[in-house]
Amino acid sequence: MRNSKEYAERLLADIKREKREVSLMEVCGTHTVAIARSGLRSLVPPNLKLLSGPGCPVCVTAQSDIDAVIELARRPGVILVTFGDMMRVPGSESSLQEEKARGADVRVVYSPSDALEIARQNPERETVFLGIGFETTAPAVALTIEQAAASGLANFSVWSLHKLVGPALDAVFSDESVKVDGLICPGHVSAVTGVKPYEPVVSRYHKPCVITGFETLDILEGIWLLLRQLNQGVAEIEIQYRRIVRPEGNPLAQAAIERVFTATDASWRGLGIIPASGLAIREEYGAWDAQRRFDIPEGKERIIKGCRCGDVLRGVITPYECPLFGQACTPVKPVGPCMVSQEGACAAYYRYGRSHRL
Amino acid sequence: MRNSKEYAERLLADIKREKREVSLMEVCGTHTVAIARSGLRSLVPPNLKLLSGPGCPVCVTAQSDIDAVIELARRPGVILVTFGDMMRVPGSESSLQEEKARGADVRVVYSPSDALEIARQNPERETVFLGIGFETTAPAVALTIEQAAASGLANFSVWSLHKLVGPALDAVFSDESVKVDGLICPGHVSAVTGVKPYEPVVSRYHKPCVITGFETLDILEGIWLLLRQLNQGVAEIEIQYRRIVRPEGNPLAQAAIERVFTATDASWRGLGIIPASGLAIREEYGAWDAQRRFDIPEGKERIIKGCRCGDVLRGVITPYECPLFGQACTPVKPVGPCMVSQEGACAAYYRYGRSHRL
Amino acid sequence: MCLGVPGRVEEILENDRARVDVSGNSLEISIRLTPEVKVGQYVLIHAGFAMQIVDEAWAKETLGLLEELRQYAQL
Amino acid sequence: MCLGVPGRVEEILENDRARVDVSGNSLEISIRLTPEVKVGQYVLIHAGFAMQIVDEAWAKETLGLLEELRQYAQL
Amino acid sequence: MRTRKILLGHGSGGRMTQELVNSVFKKTWANPYLDQMLDGAILEVGSQRIAMTTDSFVITPLFFPGGDIGKLSVYGTVNDLVACGARPLYVSAGLIIEEGFGVEELEKIAASMSKAALEAGVQLVTGDTKVVEKGKADGIFINTTGIGIIRTEVDYRPDRIKPGDAVIVTGKVGEHGLAVLAQREGLSFSTPVTSDCQPLHRVGELLARYGQEVRCMRDPTRGGVATVLNELAQQSGTGFIVREEDIPLDPVVQGACEMLGLDALYLANEGKMVVVVAKDAAQAIVEDLRQLPESRDSAVIGYVKDEVPGLVLLETELGAHRILNMLESDQLPRIC
Amino acid sequence: MRTRKILLGHGSGGRMTQELVNSVFKKTWANPYLDQMLDGAILEVGSQRIAMTTDSFVITPLFFPGGDIGKLSVYGTVNDLVACGARPLYVSAGLIIEEGFGVEELEKIAASMSKAALEAGVQLVTGDTKVVEKGKADGIFINTTGIGIIRTEVDYRPDRIKPGDAVIVTGKVGEHGLAVLAQREGLSFSTPVTSDCQPLHRVGELLARYGQEVRCMRDPTRGGVATVLNELAQQSGTGFIVREEDIPLDPVVQGACEMLGLDALYLANEGKMVVVVAKDAAQAIVEDLRQLPESRDSAVIGYVKDEVPGLVLLETELGAHRILNMLESDQLPRIC
Ligand code: SF4
Numbered sequence A, B: 001m002r003n004s005k006e007y008a009e010r011l012l013a014d015i016k017r018e019k020r021e022v023s024l025m026e027v028c029g030t031h032t033v034a035i036a037r038s039g040l041r042s043l044v045p046p047n048l049k050l051l052s053g054p055g056c057p058v059c060v061t062a063q064s065d066i067d068a069v070i071e072l073a074r075r076p077g078v079i080l081v082t083f084g085d086m087m088r089v090p091g092s093e094s095s096l097q098e099e100k101a102r103g104a105d106v107r108v109v110y111s112p113s114d115a116l117e118i119a120r121q122n123p124e125r126e127t128v129f130l131g132i133g134f135e136t137t138a139p140a141v142a143l144t145i146e147q148a149a150a151s152g153l154a155n156f157s158v159w160s161l162h163k164l165v166g167p168a169l170d171a172v173f174s175d176e177s178v179k180v181d182g183l184i185c186p187g188h189v190s191a192v193t194g195v196k197p198y199e200p201v202v203s204r205y206h207k208p209c210v211i212t213g214f215e216t217l218d219i220l221e222g223i224w225l226l227l228r229q230l231n232q233g234v235a236e237i238e239i240q241y242r243r244i245v246r247p248e249g250n251p252l253a254q255a256a257i258e259r260v261f262t263a264t265d266a267s268w269r270g271l272g273i274i275p276a277s278g279l280a281i282r283e284e285y286g287a288w289d290a291q292r293r294f295d296i297p298e299g300k301e302r303i304i305k306g307c308r309c310g311d312v313l314r315g316v317i318t319p320y321e322c323p324l325f326g327q328a329c330t331p332v333k334p335v336g337p338c339m340v341s342q343e344g345a346c347a348a349y350y351r352y353g354r355s356h357r358l
Numbered sequence C, D: 001m002c003l004g005v006p007g008r009v010e011e012i013l014e015n016d017r018a019r020v021d022v023s024g025n026s027l028e029i030s031i032r033l034t035p036e037v038k039v040g041q042y043v044l045i046h047a048g049f050a051m052q053i054v055d056e057a058w059a060k061e062t063l064g065l066l067e068e069l070r071q072y073a074q075l
Numbered sequence E, F: 001m002r003t004r005k006i007l008l009g010h011g012s013g014g015r016m017t018q019e020l021v022n023s024v025f026k027k028t029w030a031n032p033y034l035d036q037m038l039d040g041a042i043l044e045v046g047s048q049r050i051a052m053t054t055d056s057f058v059i060t061p062l063f064f065p066g067g068d069i070g071k072l073s074v075y076g077t078v079n080d081l082v083a084c085g086a087r088p089l090y091v092s093a094g095l096i097i098e099e100g101f102g103v104e105e106l107e108k109i110a111a112s113m114s115k116a117a118l119e120a121g122v123q124l125v126t127g128d129t130k131v132v133e134k135g136k137a138d139g140i141f142i143n144t145t146g147i148g149i150i151r152t153e154v155d156y157r158p159d160r161i162k163p164g165d166a167v168i169v170t171g172k173v174g175e176h177g178l179a180v181l182a183q184r185e186g187l188s189f190s191t192p193v194t195s196d197c198q199p200l201h202r203v204g205e206l207l208a209r210y211g212q213e214v215r216c217m218r219d220p221t222r223g224g225v226a227t228v229l230n231e232l233a234q235q236s237g238t239g240f241i242v243r244e245e246d247i248p249l250d251p252v253v254q255g256a257c258e259m260l261g262l263d264a265l266y267l268a269n270e271g272k273m274v275v276v277v278a279k280d281a282a283q284a285i286v287e288d289l290r291q292l293p294e295s296r297d298s299a300v301i302g303y304v305k306d307e308v309p310g311l312v313l314l315e316t317e318l319g320a321h322r323i324l325n326m327l328e329s330d331q332l333p334r335i336c
């Protein structure tokens, strides 16, 4: 696509004309990965910083929550079903991957529907789906729970660790030490939520927001639009990713979340407990709520020595500035959660950005 | 042992002086094997026939009983524990070995105590021990059931296919077509029963009985003693195996059988149903009786085309005279049960006696 | 945060499900969140669910900001 | 019908069990059916249970019938 | 202290595998052959130099679009011999079969191995069959070990790689890995992509004609092209620059990878070779390779650069350079 | 119709194994090497004649009295090379490891293989490691494949066996099989018997000095001495007479066999050789063998007899002759 390459180069040339110190934060881990994979960070001028935010659902999952899920996976008769993302996330002593090696029945699926199928095929056992993700994933899980309820599937339940984007942004921007000038907003979350979660960012913190897609061109456009707002001295919510995102989002998806879940306080790795930032399963679906069905003692949050995930997640430091990065902490033996997920900032920097020697 | 060899030769020389047609039956499969292994059959004169009787517990187990046990082994959660002897016995369509290959949990042990141990180690599953054997084995199984009862082991039970030696002998001798002049009586069964089961043989059928051990020398002595009785025109019960067998047997073992089992009609492969020839678990131990605990439909006895096990078991023919022997029927693909057990007459003849060319 | 790929709806199936084509691969997904979708339209797929119908007009406009960019560059 | 081997009782254990030696192999068996057995005696073992105590007098007399045989042979 | 356990990632062919092999085997088995850094060993047997290589095949499912475990096990070993610079001759087969496995399936696999041997010009000369209890294997595992004569005109040790050399890949990447992945439980998509499972003995012959102009080659199986390039970079002490847009990649494979969050450069190939050649010969070699059906999509994908020793850099569409690491551990389908 | 399934007996090394190999592999893999009827294949590689043999090791438990799977896997292949008349040189190792296996155990096994290779004078030159999911293997399986130079002075094809030749076994039989059996679940006896697991390369050297006077040899592993004798009888078209009382047998092994209803002649050995030699050389060879610790209990156990082609007859204590068959299928402990 010669045209698009030419266009990208023009966008980039234009972006390079920015001479002030500007810090933009990509909230979404998928953006982090896309930026790292494309090598964009090495192409923008050094005064333009691309920081990574708390938008990797794996990274923000609390270690105590992982411990509880591991405890659950160890129960005889339980099949724990999860997205591949969660397999290597370290709890305080183990991970789902290690539990599997020890004999737990842990299975990876692409869709929560597949977990339903597993439950149907193993009627004598308990299938528990580990629900993670932000507003993009929560509707899919909500519909799955409704389907289990509709078909009276008694041996299926969901352990919900779903989180909400809005409160996380608030936690970032309310922190004085965080210096972010504009927000590259997550395209797919916004497909569900629309512009709503970003309204406080523009109204309270006066930071420009651009809902951006995931192609290199999308991201370049997103950055370009943010710089334009900054230069024009405005702070608005713009949608770059118009082929997917409508201002109102997807009302059906929002309604599905609303029917099955209710907001609850949640523990975020590195950020602590954020009020009304998680999704718990409503009472009426209690029969499919693994946290109600299984009596799992609450885990304790342990501080991981030296890990600066919290600072990475709020954009206070880049992964390079963590003393463990690349040494004690690598994707094979992650110390902190940001090194685990493919889209964790530390993992993305490790995989795609370790060297600038060329 | 030069002495014993010399002695054996002297016994043999003496046995060879017998010129009349004499047929002796070894009731016990262990004798069948010992005779075949030692090559004794080729050393005695041709007028002295050593016939094999119905004394292999594997061979006489009815195909319908095997089918029922296979049905049981297929039930989810069941661990079927058995002696190695039973693994290859063909039911109408399968064997325990094949069921294991299809996924059933079938385990081989040396002692019924080991089955108890398996039950203890698998509390969430049902361990069923397949009880086979004559009076030698029944006391061990009886004590095992009592032990399960004493320790309140609720997930253990026994599927009893135990049989009694006396009724089988009666079935053989009451058949006019059976020509047997004397009985080599089973040494180890007699260790439990004493001389009692053979009393009808001497009193009603006037056939000499010698309770015999399993060494080559024992068997030679047994034959020698039988020939002596025949020559002297008497029919008595003699004990050659005096180091093990007392005339009264082992009263404790008899009592154990009595406490746990009660005589019942049983189906014998090749011989049909013989009244009061099997051992069922008494009502009071019903909780440990697999036939009471599991609802397994009764199998149907199918006639195996061409198999002459029935005639082999009664000594009417030798295995060589069965048209299937060694061709369609071999230990790897047994057609009839006599080819299955190591001590089945057909298997013993196949393994040790196929050729007389030397 | 959330991987998503566009897929073309090939067939509407029972139970609010549809068969979609993703660059030549075939996948069965739920369209319960985009019930109005028609065969031939593209949807954004995440974890086996259609999350949104792709707006063709915008999708075709690959070089979306080009004109604005020109204007802005002139500033 | 029933395999059996003689084993020498080496140690009486709890619960009517004993450790026996079978030609140099060691085995734990039940002696509930031969409770009077003493260390040093031989028992006949079948399926992990002692079925009978071996009568040493007869066991030693390996050439049991020799005398009778002589007499009989003379007949 | 927790005892260390073997994880699936230790068998991924990536960095975890490398670390396990280094820590467990290299130190205890130390001998010059293990340090040759080839897909097999080059041995002196009397007057003859031969190559020997071994691989076990543990694939699920056993029959997959484009192949089966039998074919795979023969070609896999043939291709490793080719990568060593040998003419493949003889293959042994060690089968471990799970109790209850179908005899009919076994016959199919045996026939497939036989056909594969014929096509690759090797003979299956000796074998072994073991059966393990139900639940203690996964249908069937096959080990093949191959030997071949080393071609005297070539030397494919990685230290022969020179700055400026060109890097060729002999076809589209990731097809085997994707075809097999699409069969996994829990991944309910279907793809027209089939395994590229094919023997490369003729590719080996073709490349041998270029003698020393061909520096080194490696078949990018487990861990994919990215892992093989990293191995070569480490072993040669040179670096590689690979242009993303020049890597032959079927858009169907690419689409599936985007859907599942995978990277095609880490997916296994079973009928491809990564070849480092002298710069001046590169174009002729690629054109030659394109005449063979098994390498018709050959392309130069990059070059050797001394300045980044041990590293593989991927040049993105925008001209940026980013590190292309080894596979760390298994790729799992993911949603974020 | 029921589909045929693989049973454990198909891996017993006895008649079921033979039938499976004949029906599934021999017909499809037909080539002259498979018909050499040796424990491996004798191959031409350029100007050199080499032997190649393969075996997979799937033993439970992995560590047993007298050895472990690592040692076993090296010696097993070394001994097969010896049986082919080769000087063992190089061994490859293919490991299939179950997820969750202890790294420490793996290290022990690797070290044991290394030590075994040193003792047997071979080198572990190439390897492969695969990891399969928990529950899809049994700890670890090891395939070893070995190559060696064929000694020009010998020729151990079974058709060289002649009437009157003597049959030697190089030590007591059944020890490995019994030592491993004693570790089985459900068999709660203990035995002082340890595996005879040992390399026979020096036995091979010793026997090579007798040139063509040594006709043939075979290591009686799975299926035991009885099965190997039957194989040789079938392959040579001659018969064997073996004297029961001349077979070296530890009374402890015999006692355990009587207890469990097994036959020691069918139990596996992992450090013994059955050797057929010219009658006149037999005594000298046995005396020579007895000088080596690994064959100190060597004995002539029988002779070759043309009149019973294809059969093995056992001469009992009483002078009777009975057929000694192949192992039909696995021996299982039994009570009747
Ligand atoms: S490099 Fe590792 S330890 Fe450091 S912040 Fe990232 S995840 Fe935490």
Ligand code: SF4
Pocket: B306, B307, B308, B309, B310, B312, B319, B322, B323, B324, B325, B326, B329, B330, B334, B335, B336, B337, B338, B339, B340, B346
């Ligand atoms: S040879 Fe087979 S078919 Fe014939 S009687 Fe014996 S077991 Fe039955």
Ligand SMILES: [Mg+2]
Pocket: E039, E040, E053, E054, E055, E080, F127, F128
């Ligand atoms: Mg290899």
Ligand SMILES: [Mg+2]
Pocket: E055, E076, E077, E080, E221
């Ligand atoms: Mg390979």
Ligand SMILES: [Mg+2]
Pocket: E127, E128, E129, F054, F055, F056
């Ligand atoms: Mg073998």
Ligand SMILES: [Mg+2]
Pocket: E098, E135, E137, E138, E139, F136
């Ligand atoms: Mg399986």
Ligand SMILES: [Mg+2]
Pocket: E039, E079, E080, E083, E218, E219, E220, E221
């Ligand atoms: Mg390779």
Ligand SMILES: [Mg+2]
Pocket: E127, E128, F039, F040, F053, F054, F055, F080
């Ligand atoms: Mg071999």
Ligand SMILES: [Mg+2]
Pocket: F055, F076, F077, F080, F221
């Ligand atoms: Mg071997």
Ligand SMILES: [Mg+2]
Pocket: E054, E055, E056, F127, F128, F129
């Ligand atoms: Mg390999």
Ligand SMILES: [Mg+2]
Pocket: E136, F098, F135, F137, F138, F139
């Ligand atoms: Mg296991």
Ligand SMILES: [Mg+2]
Pocket: F039, F079, F080, F083, F218, F219, F220, F221
């Ligand atoms: Mg061998």
